[in-house]
Amino acid sequence: MNTNDTNSEKANFIDHLARRMTWPRFFFALGLIVFWTTIIFPFYWMVSSSFKTGEQMAGRAPVFVPTELRWDAYLELFDPSPEYTRYLWNHVWYRLLGGYNIQFDAPRERFQDFGVNVINSLFVAVPTALIAVILSMLGAYAVARLNFRGKDFLLNSILIIYLFPGILLIIPLFAMLSQLSQYVGVEVQDNLPVLIFTYLAQTLPVALYMLANYFRTIPDEIEQAALIDGCTRLGVIWRVTMPLAVPALVSVAIYTFMIAWNEFLYALVFLNDRFMFTMPIKINAIFNDPSPRMEVVMAASTVMSLPVMVLFLALERFLAEGLSAGGVKG
Incomplete structure (x- = not known):
């Protein structure tokens, strides 16, 4: 009984979606998906990758969301010290x-x-x-x-x-x-x-x-x-x-x-x-x-x-x- 109710609800949802999904709305949704995948996602990937580790960047499986916000890459670019x-x-x-012109003696090996x-x-x-x-x-x-x-x-x-x-x-x-x-x-x-x-x-x-x-x-x-x-x-x-x-x-x-x-x-x-x-x-x-x-x-x-x-x-x-x-x- 529960299985039949679930299948009925899915069928009703699909029928409702089919009735509301006109061709203009379909092309609008398609254009929105293309926009997100070609413009927004590369920017998100750039920002999220800046917080990843070297292992996550070099791994075979892509990491879409970093496990933690690591600032190591930014610390390699800038030094937060008052001297810098x-x-x-x-x-x-x-x-x-x-x-x-003076040079800054970085405290880290890679700076x-x-x-x-x-x-x-x-x-x-x-x-x-x-x-x-x-x-x-x-x-x-x-x-x-x-x-x-x-x-x-x-x-x-x-x-x-x-x-x-x-x-x-x-x-x-x-x-x-x-x-x-x-x-x-x-x-x-x-x-x-x-x-x-x-x-x-x-x-x-x-x-x-x-x-x-x-x-x-x-x-x-x-x-x-x-x-x-x-x-x-x-x-x-x-x-x-x-x-x-x-x-x-x-x-x-x-x-x-x-x-x-x-x-x-x-x-x-x-x-x-x-x-x-x-x-x-x-x-x-x-x-x-x-x-x-x-x-x-x-x-x-x-x-x-x-x-x-x-x-x-x-x-x-x-x-x-x-x-x-x-x-x-x-």
């Missing part, structure tokens, strides 16, 4: 003011000194984003508002750089910078400002294109009224255009920040000193170690991913508006 904190502050001072690489990435990504926003804002305003011959051709031709892969442009760019360094007296390799320049060459075209299309959606009458009231062109940009273009400016800033934060190829070519490595190069060095520890690689990848995710989630509303308006050609 002072050492990192000294590295910040060294990057900002050109002070003395990656990943905090230095985080600081190097910040000193590359933040200036790249700020400079790209300022330059692209001025250039996009000129294209969108000023009348000069060939401005449409100029706006469209700057995107030609994206027809070529980055590896094709890196050789002539490196040769050009090497020739300029002989006259300026600046080393090309192991020089973070030079790396910032190369990132600007990659990000400025799209940033200018996005902002120019966004500026065209701003009514010209508002700026004309400000000019009649006595504002200069720079005053109009500062007092009128910039407040109205905040979503686009935020989108450009996050876009250029992510490019510089995650970029690998140009950093690999221009940086040779491990003390100058950005995070992608350091993660690659850990991965290619003769005795690689994948849990440390996953921990470093987690540290690298979290700031961009937090930045994206915090400024998501600006991104949605800025990208949608900037993507429509005016």
